[in-house]
Amino acid sequence: MKYIIRGLLLGLVLSLPAVAQVQLLDKVAVIVDQGVVLESEVKALVDEVKADAEAKGQKLPSDLALRTQAIERLILKNLQLQRAEMMGIRISDPQLDQTIANIAGNQGVSVAQLREELSRQGMTYDDYREKVREEMIMGEVRRANVRRRIYITPQEISNLMEIIAQQGGDQAEYELGHILIGFPADPTDEDIAEARERADKVIDLLNNGSEFARIAIAASSGSEALDGGNMGWMNINAMPTLFADAVQGKRKNALIGPIRSGAGFHILKILDTRGIEVVEVEEVNARHILIKPSIILSEERAQKMLKDFKEQVIAGDADFAELAKEHSADPGSALRGGELGWADPNMYVPEFKDALAKLAPGEYSEPVRSTHGWHLIQLLERRVDDATDQRKEEKAYQLLYNRKFAEESENWLREMRDTAYIEVLSE
Structure with missing residues (x-):
């Protein structure tokens, strides 16, 4: 087969009548397994590289070196497209249109403006579309073959x-608040116990909403007491080791201490941070009863069943967990009384997620239709997780x-x- 392609292509040229004046528009530059690279493809790629280099003011190697590199790239492209053909990888027009819209959006322009810019650069929109399609196909075939390695x-x-x-x-930098409850240079056990008791009282006051700066001014023995205990911004490597070990990994507004040193008991508050990535996600704990419509159970009947269940549960005539165990079509949660456990709401289908967003803890939704069927949902709790x-x-x-x-x-x-x-x- 390798030689058949070449023979057919050459045969087409040689079989033309000798009397006809034929202008050869294209020819095969490379045979690549079951495909070919045309001379026009090589020339187009070389011209594209030259135009790009000229625009950037870059110097290029010889035309021969450029041609060699262009041929090598086109060989790899051809092999990938052949592999994609064998694997049945296709990119539909809607997929392609969405990708081009995303490309335009990332460049801050509309698709119409992108088309105008392509026209100014001498490229037709149809050619651009096919170029993007090929790139998408090669990306898919690479991912399919490489990720398993x-x-x-x-x-x-x-x-x-x-x-x-x-x-x-x-x-990583921390803005630290500091309160020192000091004791004498040679403290007795009584001095230490008294300082610890005072430090514990300060912690209680701060935990109950007292202003850190006011407590620092009133009670701290530290040198920055008149500044409200504010030590300013410090890199973790620049602060005392005792403090660095205590604050590392802590978040803004964390209250730390009392920490004992030779000077007394230290109480720290992280007033602010910078250069530290903190990611918080809201999680929900919910339960549901799923009813799936079928040939013998209509949409209306399924919806009414859940409305009745909600009324029974609110009136105290039925238990949600027992109803879920008996009627829910979700086998994973039914055995647990419908409980889904803590989860990021984004993992749920849109209709389920939207219904949860409108509920306060303890509330029940109206029956909600999703791709899975009809749901009766109760939000149990919300929390913000680090x-x-x-x-x-x-x-x-x-x-x-x-x-x-x-x-x-x-x-x-x-x-x-x-x-x-x-x-x-x-x-």
Whole structure:
């Protein structure tokens, strides 16, 4: 088959009547397995690189070197498109249109403005669309073939998180409030006990809403007492080790102490932070009863069942958990009385998520229709959870994945290139 393509293409030219004056518009530059790279493709890519370099004021190597590089890139492109064809990878027009709209949006222009700019650059919109489509197809085929070659261990993630933390340590700064409940240079046990008692009272006052600065002015033995105990902004590496160990990992408004030192008992408050990423997510704990309409259970009947259940539960005539166990079509939660547990509401289908957003803890929704069926929902609790560590872990994983994906993509392309039949034809 490798030679059939070449023979057919050459045969088409040689079989033309000798009497006809034929102008050869294109020819095969490279045979690539079951496909070909045309001379016009090579020329177009070389011209594109030259135009880009001229616009940037860059110098380029010789035309021969440019041609060699262009041919190599087109070989890899051709191989990827052939692999995509074998895998049945397609990009529909709606997918393509959405991607182009996203590209335009990221550039701060409309699709119409993008088309005008392409026209000014001498490219037709249809050509641009097909170029984007090819890029999308090659991206899909790379992801499908490369991601299964990537393995990331928990230890790799942990090591990278530690490195990121060390690199970011110099950027982390804390604005600290400080109250010192001091004792004499050579304190007796009684002096220490008395200072500890006073420190505990200060903590109680602060926990009950007393203003930190006012308490510091009134009670602190520290040098910054008249400044309301404000020590200013400090890098964690610049503050006393005793304080650094105590505040590391704490968030804004955290109250720390009492911490004992040779001078007395220290009480710290993190007034503010900067250079520290803190990620919080709202989680909900909810339960539901799911009724799925069927041939024998109409939409109206399913909805009415849940309305009746709600009335019975509110009136105290029925128990939500028991109704869920008996009637809910969600087997995972039915056994738990409909409870779904703590979760990020974004994980739920839009209709379910929107219904939860309107509920206060303890409230019941009206019957809600989703793709799964009809739901009766009760919001049990809300909470704000610190997802900083989770986000840091996700960031470390993504960095490792991106690095390994780039490495494995190169390996995969090289292996595919080495096993393919490639014949570069003379000009």
